[in-house]
Amino acid sequence: MKYDMYDEVLEQPISLEKTLKAEKSHMKEIAGKLKGMDKIYLVGCGSSLSTCYSTRDALEFLSDINIEVHTGYEFVYHKKIQKINSALIVTSQSGETADTVAALRKARENGIYTVSITNEPESSMMKESEDAVLTRCGRETAILGTKTYMTQLLCLYEILFTMEGSDESKKILMDLERIPSITAELIKTTEEENRVLAESFKDEDIFYCMGSGPNFGLAYKVAMTMLMEGALKHACPLYSGEFRHGLIERAEKDVPIIFLEAGFPGDEHTNKSIEFSESIGAKTIIFHMEDYSDIHPLLAPFILVVPMEWFIYYLSHYSGEDPGSTRHIGKVRY
Secondary structure: OOOHHHHHHHOHHHHHHHHHHHHHHHHHHHHHHHOOOOEEEEEOOOHHHHHHHHHHHHHOOOOOOOEEEEOHHHHHHOOOOOOOOEEEEEEEOOOOOHHHHHHHHHHHHOOOEEEEEEOOOOOHHHHHOOEEEEOOOOOOOOOOOOHHHHHHHHHHHHHHHHHHOOHHHHHHHHHHOOHHHHHHHHHHHOHHHHHHHHHHOOOOOEEEEEEOOOHHHHHHHHHHHHHOOOOOOEEEEEEHHHHHHOHHHOOOOOOEEEEEEOOOOOHHHHHHHHHHHHHOOOEEEEEEHHHOOOOOHHHHHHHHHHHHHHHHHHHHHHOOOOOOOOOOOOOOOO
């Protein structure tokens, strides 16, 4: 049986291509406006928040640009928002996420330059921000967020690494152009191995997911919006360096722990955590960047998300769940 998520996974390469073609020059203009800003705020919720985490943590390897990440209402209630020479970039699939729209409106009220990245052309975010980037995904119905996650992440990288402007950023942007074709290949080559892997974990009820640098953002997405929303499994994301400050006491024989590894400095801790977990018989699930692509390591979330999507898709299926459906999301409004 195929669910809506299946087709949306397959649509990722064309969504990336269309977004780059339609919005690249506009994103360069936005990057020019951001140059010289003293502070940049990134705001999102759920999968969109994870793209903010990944982009911020990737940029911090190269630059001392002052970037903060907030969820929507955290930004709204923040009393120390910098109003002068600052910018807010908000991300949302629907463009109507209440928390995020509230953050956008607060920024506008305080004279902060605003940019929206969303998939809905008639949404509040598209209409109310000073600049807006439209991801070209068509309608997305599966709650996990596949093509909209990838295109939002693409837009954040394109804008902010163009703004950063170093030689290393230019290398990253060159490799970013390859993401659509690499994604298409990974979709074909990683499905079956992760179907088999998912079947072997279908009876597990709790997963931990770890990554360092920009892979923490992906770990957050995997745990919060893929395992919990899609597969209805308990899950917890963690920075790799935090393994020995809590999870080490829950890492026991047969406990599933997902590791995302890309050779970042913080992956010294990832690898130490893998070694410890394997020594006590935990069920380690390891995704190494080098097994999938040789592009710039700071693009790891784009690469590692594809095998993760197949793993979650089939984990949901073998657990008797539609990975794109919801039970309670949307029933609580605040």
